[in-house]
Amino acid sequence: MARRTLELSLVTDRVDPGPLTSQIAGQLRDALADGRLATGERLPSTRMLAGLLGVSRTVVTGAYAQLFAEGWVEGRHGSGTYVADGALGQPGGSGSTEPGACWEPGAVAADRPLAPAATPLIDLRPGIAWTEGIDSAAWRRAWRSAGATVTSGLPDPQGSPGLRAALTGYLRRSRGVHCSPGQLVVTRGVAGSLGLIAAALLRPGDRVGVEEPGYPAARAVFAAHGLRLVPCPVDSGGLRVDALPGGLRLVYVTPAHQYPLGGRLSVPRRRALTSWARATGALIVEDDYDGEFRYDVAPLPALFGLDPEVVVYLGTATKILTPAMRVGWLAASPGLAGRLAAAGGTLGEYPSGPAQDALLSLIATGGLERHIRRMRHDYARRRAAMTAVFGGGAAGRLLGDEAGMHMVLETSEPAAMVAKAAAERGVAVATLDRYFGGPVTRNGLVLGYGGARLPDVARGCEILAGVLVAR
Numbered sequence: 001m002a003r004r005t006l007e008l009s010l011v012t013d014r015v016d017p018g019p020l021t022s023q024i025a026g027q028l029r030d031a032l033a034d035g036r037l038a039t040g041e042r043l044p045s046t047r048m049l050a051g052l053l054g055v056s057r058t059v060v061t062g063a064y065a066q067l068f069a070e071g072w073v074e075g076r077h078g079s080g081t082y083v084a085d086g087a088l089g090q091p092g093g094s095g096s097t098e099p100g101a102c103w104e105p106g107a108v109a110a111d112r113p114l115a116p117a118a119t120p121l122i123d124l125r126p127g128i129a130w131t132e133g134i135d136s137a138a139w140r141r142a143w144r145s146a147g148a149t150v151t152s153g154l155p156d157p158q159g160s161p162g163l164r165a166a167l168t169g170y171l172r173r174s175r176g177v178h179c180s181p182g183q184l185v186v187t188r189g190v191a192g193s194l195g196l197i198a199a200a201l202l203r204p205g206d207r208v209g210v211e212e213p214g215y216p217a218a219r220a221v222f223a224a225h226g227l228r229l230v231p232c233p234v235d236s237g238g239l240r241v242d243a244l245p246g247g248l249r250l251v252y253v254t255p256a257h258q259y260p261l262g263g264r265l266s267v268p269r270r271r272a273l274t275s276w277a278r279a280t281g282a283l284i285v286e287d288d289y290d291g292e293f294r295y296d297v298a299p300l301p302a303l304f305g306l307d308p309e310v311v312v313y314l315g316t317a318t319k320i321l322t323p324a325m326r327v328g329w330l331a332a333s334p335g336l337a338g339r340l341a342a343a344g345g346t347l348g349e350y351p352s353g354p355a356q357d358a359l360l361s362l363i364a365t366g367g368l369e370r371h372i373r374r375m376r377h378d379y380a381r382r383r384a385a386m387t388a389v390f391g392g393g394a395a396g397r398l399l400g401d402e403a404g405m406h407m408v409l410e411t412s413e414p415a416a417m418v419a420k421a422a423a424e425r426g427v428a429v430a431t432l433d434r435y436f437g438g439p440v441t442r443n444g445l446v447l448g449y450g451g452a453r454l455p456d457v458a459r460g461c462e463i464l465a466g467v468l469v470a471r
Helices: 020-033 047-051 057-070 136-148 160-174 188-200 216-224 269-279 334-347 353-365 365-388 417-424 455-471
Strands: 073-076 080-083 184-188 208-210 228-237 252-255 283-287 311-316 328-331 397-399 406-409 442-449
Touching: 020 057, 020 136, 020 311, 047 057, 160 365, 160 442, 184 208, 184 334, 184 353, 188 216, 188 252, 188 283, 188 328, 188 334, 188 397, 252 269, 252 397, 269 283, 269 334, 328 334, 334 397, 353 365, 365 406, 365 455, 397 455, 417 442, 417 455
Parallel strands: 208 228, 208 252, 252 283, 283 311
Antiparallel strands: 073 080, 184 328, 311 328, 397 406, 406 442
16 A cells, blocks of 8 residues: 655745744644644655745755654655654654754763653663565565465474574684584574573583573573573673583573673683583583674684583574574584484474575575675664763763674663653663672663664763763
């Protein structure tokens, strides 16, 4: 169904000392604030609106550019300018500023709070991929390809042979992981992989090491299988191998970008960790979280490449594409891969066959790697917007900003109180305490920049900075 173009009564007043560009932008904000504009509606073209108002096209282009920078509107190549998703109720409308005023960095402060919202307007929580960055044409082609034939019977417990073959090439190119299709098992994501490992390789009561602070979902999966969780300390360089407790059957680690503090496990620590596993008979589970997204330095090769006999490598399409796809993979030694695939068959832990075929199409056509390159650039811009606000250190100390889609802001203010105040102003953030399985030893916020538009990231950070400065 075609979207309708807006028909609005806009006027320009040449007697008014305010610039014509600001007059037009202000009236459009008014229209959004009182409900005359709706998400997804198309604005008139700059040429059409300029003709209706009797102004130069440059004036209208400037007004649209201002609204675009503020996140009110979005441009669609070859289609026009539309009211952006999430624009309704944004801060910066005429109800919260002087008529015709434009939002700019620093304009949103704690003395102008937003009304409490049931659903925060700007989502700065971590672990959220920017799904609108997916090439819709490539996405549709992939699913058309997946639906070309009707699948019959149960999927291969180890995963689609075609997808496993394609993944070997993708992992070799992107992460330096060298493995055969027989060493890969297609799963339902990282949590699904961890569940298979717990079911096939461990027994209730076994001691499992988890980074502290670390990934809450990993702790939940292990606990659900009756395993004893043992906190393992981390520092700015990731897992402290020299402080690993004794008696562990397995240690779960995020070496590319420690979740959530962001440290990168150095090569000496990686070698020490694989040597420790050899000496103790323990297994290393490497969650390659954020391995695809680094900005200042090249990624280190995966741990799996150092010693495939003692490392199980985990990857997922969730953070790359969308959690709705529910497809992940693990690489292990041939013997372990067989045991894990057998466990998946027994438990019925099959990823969707069509989803596997769609991912295969994206890899085979190069769409997946093109998407990663685009998103690496896109996330780098959002990361720059966040560090521009917090990088000076006035609001706290930033950690883990070299990679991924999130960073930690350590602050002296109680994180729970800051998060509550931010939510009242329309910004959702996570607190660091939820990543601890034991006593909480660090205070801070975990800020993601994958789930919000670039202007919203900047605006949300300004609001949050205003909350911190005001306390």
